[in-house]
Amino acid sequence: EPEVTQTPSHQVTQMGQEVILRCVPISNHLYFYWYRQILGQKVEFLVSFYNNEISEKSEIFDDQFSVERPDGSNFTLKIRSTKLEDSAMYFCASSVNRLNTEAFFGQGTRLTVV
């Protein structure tokens, strides 16, 4: 069964460093999302992406964050200069189209900023 895959499963980075989280959505899906979950808190929406541009972003998604679909299969989240408070589980998700409300999630990347 097709699934969303995320790499790496765990990333440790120094504060101030750039980090790129990678996702391969399901191949026929058109809508892509990033969510994050700080330990012990709720899963929060970061950004949605469609037709090679951002559809919506939350207030969390500031200038330090960017997303890209560089090659038609990968969907990446870049954090330019990581802060301690960026430590969280980051989930990628994709959906077929916006009329189909079910999103398929990856296993997540645990980002630890030290």
Add this chain to the structure above:
Amino acid sequence: AQTVTQSQPEMSVQEAETVTLSCTYDTSENNYYLFWYKQPPSRQMILVIRQEAYKQQNATENRFSVNFQKAAKSFSLKISDSQLGDTAMYFCAFMNGASGTYKYIFGTGTRLKVLA
């Protein structure tokens, strides 16, 4: 702004018994969707059940059913004949059908443990 509240951080149930997970939400919208997602340990979130707000009939999927009380803004999940494989984190989620963005708003989750 919409919010989702899950008031039970942890629950446990004996195998083969029934358990109900609570979820309440707040919205002024009339067109929306509600979901329960399950996240087994070290696995991805998968959709358990979905309810369209315009449908009065409660959704069911095999052993999983919901009690959707629109006026009370309540959306509880009932798991019947609980199995060990139901052990997971369960997230309630809301989606505003009128906004056009199709993002989820999640609750904090309920960790369910099924006991042998």
